[in-house]
Amino acid sequence: MHPGLAVAFAGTSGFAVPALAAIAASRHRVAVVYTQPDRPAGRGRRLAASPVKELALSLGLALEQPQTLRTPEAAATLATHAPDVMVVAAYGLILPPAILAVPRLGCINIHGSLLPRWRGAAPVARAIEAGDATTGVCIMRMEAGLDTGPVMLRARTAIGAEETAGELEARLAALGAAQVTVALDALAGGRASFESQGESQATYARKLTKAEARLDWREPAEVLARRVRAFQPRPVAEAALDGVQLRIHEAGAVAQSADVLPGTVLRAGAEGIVVAAGAGALVLKRVQLPGRRVIAASGLAAMRPLVGRVLG
Numbered sequence: 001m002h003p004g005l006a007v008a009f010a011g012t013s014g015f016a017v018p019a020l021a022a023i024a025a026s027r028h029r030v031a032v033v034y035t036q037p038d039r040p041a042g043r044g045r046r047l048a049a050s051p052v053k054e055l056a057l058s059l060g061l062a063l064e065q066p067q068t069l070r071t072p073e074a075a076a077t078l079a080t081h082a083p084d085v086m087v088v089a090a091y092g093l094i095l096p097p098a099i100l101a102v103p104r105l106g107c108i109n110i111h112g113s114l115l116p117r118w119r120g121a122a123p124v125a126r127a128i129e130a131g132d133a134t135t136g137v138c139i140m141r142m143e144a145g146l147d148t149g150p151v152m153l154r155a156r157t158a159i160g161a162e163e164t165a166g167e168l169e170a171r172l173a174a175l176g177a178a179q180v181t182v183a184l185d186a187l188a189g190g191r192a193s194f195e196s197q198g199e200s201q202a203t204y205a206r207k208l209t210k211a212e213a214r215l216d217w218r219e220p221a222e223v224l225a226r227r228v229r230a231f232q233p234r235p236v237a238e239a240a241l242d243g244v245q246l247r248i249h250e251a252g253a254v255a256q257s258a259d260v261l262p263g264t265v266l267r268a269g270a271e272g273i274v275v276a277a278g279a280g281a282l283v284l285k286r287v288q289l290p291g292r293r294v295i296a297a298s299g300l301a302a303m304r305p306l307v308g309r310v311l312g
Contacts, residue, residue, distance in 0.1 A: 002188045008083035008103065010034035011052045015169055016089035018177035019110055020052060023087065024059050026181045028188070032062040032081040036092050069099050078102045085187055087180060088142060097144055105187050107142040110176040112169065114154060115140060116202035119147035124172060125165040126205035129230035131222075134158050135168070137176040139183040141194055150194035152186070153179050162252075164232040210235045217263035217311065221253035221280035228282075239263070239275075240312030241289075249286040249294050256281035263311040268301035275311055 004027040009020050012035050024030050033056040041048035049057070056063050062081065066074050075098040078086075086107040088095065100107050113123035114136045120126075127135045136156040143149040155175050159168060186192040213235040215224055228237040228251040237248045251272075258266055258276045266281060267274040273284040284297040300306070 002190075004028040005084040005105070005184055005188050006031040006082060007184065008032050008034065008078060008081055008086040009052075009089075010086060010091040010093075010095075011089040012036045012050045012092045013090040014051045015112065015173045015176075016091070016110075017051050017055055018173045019087065019089045019180050020055055022177040022181050023184065024061070026184065028181075028184050030059075030061050031083050032064055032078075034064045034066070034091065037065045037067055066093075069093055070096050072098070075099055075102055085184065087184070089176065089180075095142060100142055100144070108152065108180075108183060108187075109140050109142050109147070109149070110180055111138045111140055111147055112172045112176070113205070114138060114156060115147060115151055116197040116199065118203055118205040120205035121207040123205040124169045125208055125230040126203075128159060128163070128165055128168065129226050131226055132159060135172070137172050137179060139176075139179050148197065150196045152192055152194050153183055155179050162229070164229045166233040208235055213238050215239050215248070215282075215311075217275065217282075218278040221256075221277035221282045224277055224282045225251055225253040236288075241309065245290055246311070247288040247294075248284055249288060251285055252283050253277075254281050254283055261310055265306045265309045265311065268297075268306040270298050272297040273301055273306060 007023055007028050007030050009023060009030055011020060033052065035050045035052040038047040038049055040046065053063065064077060078099060079102050083103045085105040086103045088107060089110040095107060113127060115138045118126050134156055136154060138151045139153040140151045141149040157171065157175060208231065213231050215227065215237055228248055231237045232249060239246050239248065260276050262276055262278050264276045265273060266276055271283060275282045275284060286294055287297045287300055288294045
């Protein structure tokens with residue numbers, strides 16, 4: 001068996017945690033972990049460590065948290081850890097050419113889509129929003145372009161009919177963790193091969209914004225239901241009810257014809273809150289008012305009259 005590799009790992013969000021855990025438990029050695037600087041979080045806005053930092057500290061791994069990698073010092077610091085390869089997963093900082101050039105076997109990325117579909121920041125949510133039946137993870141070699149590098153490994157999975165972005169991301173994180181150790185073994189043994197992406201099939205998964213979380217009731221209910229799933233757990237789909245924000249955590253589409261303004265509440269009861277859409281209706285199942293906890297929509301229906309109200 002070939003000796004294990006010295007791995008520099010770069011990740012920040014929870015998506016990267018299973019991969020770091022898998023590498024740390026493998027025959028390869030984590031030489032250093034890179035994660036973004038601590039950020040204010042919660043109501044107290046206290047500085048909070050990233051999920052990757054928490055795992056790295058618990059494992060006693062060397063840790064770096066640079067504000068940027070675009071300085072000569074950043075490349076020099078990485079070089080002191082002498083990595084054979086760098087593994088990147090949901091890190092959130094761009095790796096400039098000087099960083100990409102440090103590891104002798106280059107840098108590989110765990111990406112949550114079947115490239116070249118859904119390059120960019122939000123591949124999981126955009127796949128659900130678009131109604132894709134399948135998605136997966138790719139292990140790709142990083143280069144200067146955004147998710148344009150050649151692909152080494154692919155793993156495919158079906159998207160569940162009711163699956164949210166958070167649920168799918170967790171499954172893809174586990175899938176990526178299993179694939180990355182296979183990739184490292186192949187690199188260590190000189191067996192790695194890469195296949196270029198087809199540019200003509202490329203699509204871009206732009207970052208989710210708070211502005212697009214507000215539902216447009218003129219759209220078909222099927223589209224709105226996918227959007228609710230895609231925006232869960234963040235930024236969370238929303239509408240206006242009596243001038244206040246109503247966050248929609250769970251919803252489903254039903255066939256319904258009604259000659260009313262889209263956004264009109266048709267029924268409200270045990271099944272939830274049924275709202276007319278451009279085609280069909282959206283059944284709100286779990287909702288949240290400002291400063292309140294998430295509740296069943298039937299609970300909100302019991303608290304106030306809703307039929308005939310128009311959601312903004």
